[in-house]
Amino acid sequence: xxxxxxxxxxxxxxxxxxxxxxxxxxxxxxxxxxxxIFGEFNEGLKYLFQTKNGVVTFAAxxxxxxxxxxxxxxxPEDKAIAICGGKFGERWVELCKAYxxxxxxxxxxxxxxxxxxxxxxxxxxxxxxxxVFTTLCETSTGVVTDIEAIGKIVKETDxxxxxxxxxxxxxxxxxxxNWNVDCVVAGSQKGMMLPPGLSFCxxxxxxxxxxxxxxxxxxxxxxxxxxxxxxxxxxAYTPAVSxxxxxxxxxxxxxxxxxxxxxxxxxxxxxxxxxxxxxxxLGLFSNTFCNVVTAASVPEGIDGAQLVKLMRKKYGVSIAxxxxxxxxxxxxxxxxxxMEPFDIITGxxxxxxxxxxxxxxxxxxxxxxxxxxxxxxxxx
Amino acid sequence: xxxxxxxxxxxxxxxxxxxxxxxxxxxxxxxxxxxxIFGEFNEGLKYLFQTKNGVVTFAAxxxxxxxxxxxxxxxPEDKAIAICGGKFGERWVELCKAYxxxxxxxxxxxxxxxxxxxxxxxxxxxxxxxxVFTTLCETSTGVVTDIEAIGKIVKETDxxxxxxxxxxxxxxxxxxxNWNVDCVVAGSQKGMMLPPGLSFCxxxxxxxxxxxxxxxxxxxxxxxxxxxxxxxxxxAYTPAVSxxxxxxxxxxxxxxxxxxxxxxxxxxxxxxxxxxxxxxxLGLFSNTFCNVVTAASVPEGIDGAQLVKLMRKKYGVSIAxxxxxxxxxxxxxxxxxxMEPFDIITGxxxxxxxxxxxxxxxxxxxxxxxxxxxxxxxxx
Numbered sequence: 001x002x003x004x005x006x007x008x009x010x011x012x013x014x015x016x017x018x019x020x021x022x023x024x025x026x027x028x029x030x031x032x033x034x035x036x037i038f039g040e041f042n043e044g045l046k047y048l049f050q051t052k053n054g055v056v057t058f059a060a061x062x063x064x065x066x067x068x069x070x071x072x073x074x075x076p077e078d079k080a081i082a083i084c085g086g087k088f089g090e091r092w093v094e095l096c097k098a099y100x101x102x103x104x105x106x107x108x109x110x111x112x113x114x115x116x117x118x119x120x121x122x123x124x125x126x127x128x129x130x131x132v133f134t135t136l137c138e139t140s141t142g143v144v145t146d147i148e149a150i151g152k153i154v155k156e157t158d159x160x161x162x163x164x165x166x167x168x169x170x171x172x173x174x175x176x177x178n179w180n181v182d183c184v185v186a187g188s189q190k191g192m193m194l195p196p197g198l199s200f201c202x203x204x205x206x207x208x209x210x211x212x213x214x215x216x217x218x219x220x221x222x223x224x225x226x227x228x229x230x231x232x233x234x235x236a237y238t239p240a241v242s243x244x245x246x247x248x249x250x251x252x253x254x255x256x257x258x259x260x261x262x263x264x265x266x267x268x269x270x271x272x273x274x275x276x277x278x279x280x281x282l283g284l285f286s287n288t289f290c291n292v293v294t295a296a297s298v299p300e301g302i303d304g305a306q307l308v309k310l311m312r313k314k315y316g317v318s319i320a321x322x323x324x325x326x327x328x329x330x331x332x333x334x335x336x337x338x339m340e341p342f343d344i345i346t347g348x349x350x351x352x353x354x355x356x357x358x359x360x361x362x363x364x365x366x367x368x369x370x371x372x373x374x375x376x377x378x379x380x
Numbered sequence: 381x382x383x384x385x386x387x388x389x390x391x392x393x394x395x396x397x398x399x400x401x402x403x404x405x406x407x408x409x410x411x412x413x414x415x416x417i418f419g420e421f422n423e424g425l426k427y428l429f430q431t432k433n434g435v436v437t438f439a440a441x442x443x444x445x446x447x448x449x450x451x452x453x454x455x456p457e458d459k460a461i462a463i464c465g466g467k468f469g470e471r472w473v474e475l476c477k478a479y480x481x482x483x484x485x486x487x488x489x490x491x492x493x494x495x496x497x498x499x500x501x502x503x504x505x506x507x508x509x510x511x512v513f514t515t516l517c518e519t520s521t522g523v524v525t526d527i528e529a530i531g532k533i534v535k536e537t538d539x540x541x542x543x544x545x546x547x548x549x550x551x552x553x554x555x556x557x558n559w560n561v562d563c564v565v566a567g568s569q570k571g572m573m574l575p576p577g578l579s580f581c582x583x584x585x586x587x588x589x590x591x592x593x594x595x596x597x598x599x600x601x602x603x604x605x606x607x608x609x610x611x612x613x614x615x616a617y618t619p620a621v622s623x624x625x626x627x628x629x630x631x632x633x634x635x636x637x638x639x640x641x642x643x644x645x646x647x648x649x650x651x652x653x654x655x656x657x658x659x660x661x662l663g664l665f666s667n668t669f670c671n672v673v674t675a676a677s678v679p680e681g682i683d684g685a686q687l688v689k690l691m692r693k694k695y696g697v698s699i700a701x702x703x704x705x706x707x708x709x710x711x712x713x714x715x716x717x718x719m720e721p722f723d724i725i726t727g728x729x730x731x732x733x734x735x736x737x738x739x740x741x742x743x744x745x746x747x748x749x750x751x752x753x754x755x756x757x758x759x760x
Contacts, residue, residue: 004405011406011621022622023403025384026391026575028698059577061439061617064600098599189618195406197439197577197620217597219478220444237441238569240577240620241391242402318408 005317007347009139009167009293011189011196012337015253018193021246029241035233037248042230044251045200048169048192048259049184051176055202056226059240062166062187065199067095068221069162069183073131073207075215076100080131081122081159083114083145086138087323088164096133099216104129110326111141111286111295116149129159130210136168140323142286142295142332144172151180160210166190166199170254171266171292171336182207188243191266191292193250193337197243203227266291268378269335269344272371276348277333279370280355280362285330293320293334299360304328310354317350341375385697387727389519389547389673391569391576392717395633398573401626409621415613417628422610424631425580428549428572428639429564431556435582436606439620442546442567445579447475448601449542449563453511453587455595456480460511461502461539463494463525466518467703468544476513479596484509490706491521491666491675496529509539510590516548520703522666522675522712524552531560540590546570546579550634551646551672551716562587568623571646571672573630573718578623583607646671648758649715649724652751656728657713659750660735660742665710673700673714679740684708690734697730721755 006013014022027033045055058064070092074080080101082092085108096103106122108114114134123129132154137144147163154161160182165174169184170191176184182204189196201223203211211223225236254262270291274284277296285295298304305328308321320332333347348367355362386393394402407413425435438444450472454460460481462472465488476483486502488494494514503509512534517524527543534541540562545554549564550571556564562584569576581603583591591603605616634642650671654664657676665675678684685708688701700712713727728747735742 004407006406006408008408010618011408014406019403019405023399025399026386026394026569027384028386028388028391031692031698059439059441060444060600061619063617064440067600095599099597187618195620195622196618197623217479219475220440220447237443238390238567238576239441240575242575243577312411318411
């Protein structure tokens with residue numbers, strides 16, 4: 001017998017309420033029954049996104065919604081700035097290039113965060129920039145960006161601020177309206193506790209205005225059609241019905257717990273994980289602490305990829321390895337979505353056992369002790 | 381108590397095996413466990429698509445895969461021919477226009493089918509056409525196109541033949557390789573007996589060659605990346621894991637029944653439905669008989685939209701009404717996917733009751749009798 005534990009930064013584990021909603025008999029989407037669900041789902045999204053404005057939904061992975069923000073807010077040869085300090089920041093650059101957008105990358109060392117002052121300097125140099133693309137939590141490194149500070153800067157310009165919050169939404173605070181974010185991009189399979197297959201864009205008034213003049217080609221990812229479907233509670237194309245039915249459920253769970261408590265829980269799990277890996281002598285990889293995923297450097301002489309594999313094969317615990325040039329050099333333990341203290345305890349326990357098996361000198365239970373020290377103070 | 385019955389041309393009802401697969405705990409997509417499922421799923425797709433070539437999958441509605449075929453096979457200002465005899469044929473024209481493709485529409489009266497000779501004539505006039513876009517079953521009218529005949533014509537030219545088989549695949553025979561179809565576009569929520577959220581493109585050698593020179597912009601719907609994921613059984617972006625797990629199950633069910641039997645069952649259900657609506661004095665709308673959906677003209681004095689509403693609200697039976705200029709004029713009863721004789725009996729019974737209630741003179745049971753006459757000969 002072997003149970004499976006999912007501590008990866010997406011997909012994340014699903015609550016039983018969501019699993020059962022996924023197994024409901026199919027309903028047709030052009031009915032009052034679906035419209036009611038779709039309406040409640042859209043209200044739930046506004047709560048989660050902390051916005052009074054509409055959030056449009058696509059049947060697509062997160063990358064689909066990232067592309068939607070590019071093709072709906074810009075025109076060919078427009079200038080855009082992209083903050084690029086990891087795999088997902090690079091995706092903004094690739095997307096802009098695919099659509100002939102003149103992209104100015106702000107290169108940040110992987111594991112470090114972009115500073116708002118640097119964004120301000122680049123924006124002053126490129127006053128004609130139409131958009132600033134950035135990432136809330138860079139899943140490849142565990143870095144969290146100070147969106148509030150960047151929002152204050154971009155607000156004063158003509159550019160729209162687009163934040164890839166795919167892995168961060170529902171784990172890190174992101175006050176869409178208060179922080180002047182024009183478009184928050186998100187995906188279902190992270191903090192939203194859903195299967196992958198849905199992605200989202202919030203749209204500020206400034207974003208809606210940019211949409212009006214955008215000339216990049218689009219059809220399936222056309223936000224005007226998606227926006228219209230919000231107003232009519234009727235979708236342009238066949239929506240991913242079962243995922244929307246499930247999303248209504250997970251959004252209800254988030255509302256019930258309360259966003260503030262959701263963030264607190266994520267912070268507690270993140271603190272415990274960081275304390276545990278440090279107690280085991282591993283180094284934290286990033287210089288900011290995000291509540292989504294802990295990236296840790298593997299000890300000298302240990303192959304990170306082998307460590308991840310051993311944890312998965314022998315102990316049934318899935319964590320993530322490094323991406324790009326970090327392959328084999330770091331491990332990433334997610335504390336994201338439907339997670340509570342004993343998920344972390346399990347993950348750390350498997351890490352201790354696997355490290356020990358790979359010949360790393362580790363005092364068994366030491367990481368657990370460090371995690372429990374956090375939990376014993378904080379579990380109410 | 382009111383049970384619900386889904387006789388709409390997508391989404392269609394889900395088998396219990398599929399519902400249960402949808403409710404499985406989430407697994408990570410970069411694991412051997414998922415790769416095995418993805419491999420089996422891809423083999424199942426080849427069987428269903430009747431192709432030896434690969435079938436690429438997108439986390440998107442059917443329209444997403446339609447767009448993928450346009451943006452991956454063509455370049456700006458390329459010439460393309462689109463057969464256009466209903467709402468979904470029109471979508472090809474809209475898609476081409478959105479991407480600055482010079483589209484020559486072959487306009488066919490709604491309810492009639494395009495003749496292969498006409499396609500040949502237009503192709504001879506436009507020898508520089510790079511693609512012919514058509515529809516296997518035009519869901520808005522119930523018309524089925526003779527793809528085999530068109531395949532023979534397009535094969536002799538430089539154009540690729542792209543068939544929107546979103547509603548037809550798994551109900552109508554479509555011999556992708558034998559009939560020289562270069563790209564078959566399909567969606568999950570029809571004959572595949574799955575929730576909406578996945579879509580597919582098969583790719584012939586000719587299509588792969590067209591992909592090499594295509595210059596239209598794309599990123600999320602990039603078929604080269606999707607094709608690579610087939611070879612590596614590793615997806616470019618986070619796949620819709622739960623839908624792929626469910627799809628492996630529905631593809632297994634299709635294989636178990638055997639494609640030939642699946643087509644026979646659909647034909648029997650279609651025959652019974654057509655006989656029933658004719659026995660009730662309704663006229664068949666289309667001049668070809670498709671196995672997906674029966675489009676019938678509503679009797680003089682009856683509002684088709686009201687009929688559909690009454691069947692849904694009072695009897696729990698969902699059928700579809702007319703789209704576009706056919707709104708209120710026709711009804712569409714689907715016999716598609718996870719359907720058997722008693723689903724049709726239920727649908728016809730509700731139709732008889734609702735017609736009667738709306739004041740149409742109908743001998744109750746007469747439609748059922750006509751349907752049973754088909755079933756009594758054919759159910760083994």
